Ligand SMILES: CC(=O)SCCNC(=O)CCNC(=O)[C@H](O)C(C)(C)COP(=O)(O)OP(=O)(O)OC[C@H]1O[C@@H](n2cnc3c(N)ncnc32)[C@H](O)[C@@H]1OP(=O)(O)O
């Protein structure tokens with residue numbers, strides 16, 4: 001029997017100019033630029049421009065792009081009213097998925113040309129943080145905080161969440177987190193977005209589908225699960241027993257392992273150092289516990305399965321966000337606040353790629369292994385003849 005490539009691992013399904021991963025070297029580039037250079041020198045807004053427009057912006061281009069993002073931060077008041085009708089304990093990813101799809105009901109869906117698609121992309125990138133922060137306030141019985149046009153994308157989100165402007169150190173940390181999560185080639189949610197876009201569905205629809213894909217714990221949802229794990233473990237002395245028990249039962253340790261990296265995820269390296277730095281300041285135990293989770297998982301994997309395993313992007317973002325006082329169920333929506341840039345860039349590429357081979361409607365093949373009668377099908381029997 002032919003062996004199938006489960007989960008499409010290693011199969012190249014399209015060309016992309018947007019990002020590239022070297023899984024052996026642990027290197028990630030966005031449009032030709034190493035993410036480590038971008039986290040050192042760029043801002044989320046500049047990185048978003050790069051991902052969308054295939055080049056770093058000039059000062060004028062960046063100013064114009066920023067102005068458009070700032071203008072588009074508002075969401076309809078009616079949408080915030082509707083949020084008030086949701087259960088307060090609803091999962092924020094479900095809420096985000098629904099309200100991103102609902103944007104199509106408020107804004108023109110014109111998506112037929114590239115220019116209109118960029119406008120939709122900006123609208124989406126600007127509004128996703130406002131949706132997440134509004135929901136967070138509303139579920140806690142608080143009024144949403146209006147966006148502040150003087151603040152950066154990163155600072156404005158934290159301001160809309162907490163009603164206070166973050167200091168410059170926190171703003172920088174959060175900005176770096178947003179840069180790191182913005183794109184990652186054909187990961188599950190981006191592939192979902194591209195697949196939906198390949199049917200000529202519009203940007204809000206494709207992004208809403210991508211949010212669904214991101215929410216699962218094997219993908220973006222892992223960062224929430226990591227924090228749950230840390231809280232359950234509670235203290236560093238309990239890590240070894242906890243991890244060994246899980247791995248003995250063949251359970252997965254969230255935040256560890258990756259489908260592409262065969263070495264340290266470069267984003268995890270940056271987040272680890274940020275988390276370490278913040279923990280020194282806050283004296284929280286979460287960084288130390290996470291580091292121990294990493295070392296115990298690595299050694300258990302080696303001794304149980306003789307395999308290497310490394311942290312992925314979700315391992316250290318969990319403790320970092322927790323120390324920034326972000327509720328853990330918002331870890332994955334925050335991932336979406338950043339990844340929406342990648343989705344939008346990929347949706348536009350999927351629809352408007354100029355170079356051959358042009359993308360086509362995704363439609364893979366399946367092997368029918370139906371239990372009855374083989375590929376020819378069965379003879380239909382009426383109810384009275386069935387046993
Ligand atoms: C933003 C992101 O999406 S990053 C990924 C976030 N997801 C997580 O952190 C969830 C935990 N990690 C995982 O489930 C996996 O590492 C994945 C899905 C991310 C990647 O998986 P792959 O590299 O394709 O490995 P695959 O799923 O084939 O597993 C290979 C083996 O390693 C084991 N393994 C992989 N990851 C882990 C893990 N985190 N903990 C324990 N064992 C693991 C599997 O059980 C499997 O063992 P087996 O061959 O004995 O059955």
Ligand SMILES: O=C([O-])CC(=O)C(=O)O
Nearest residue numbers: 184186187188259312313
């Ligand atoms: O690329 C992947 O499979 C998952 C990932 O790390 C991401 O989406 O950031």
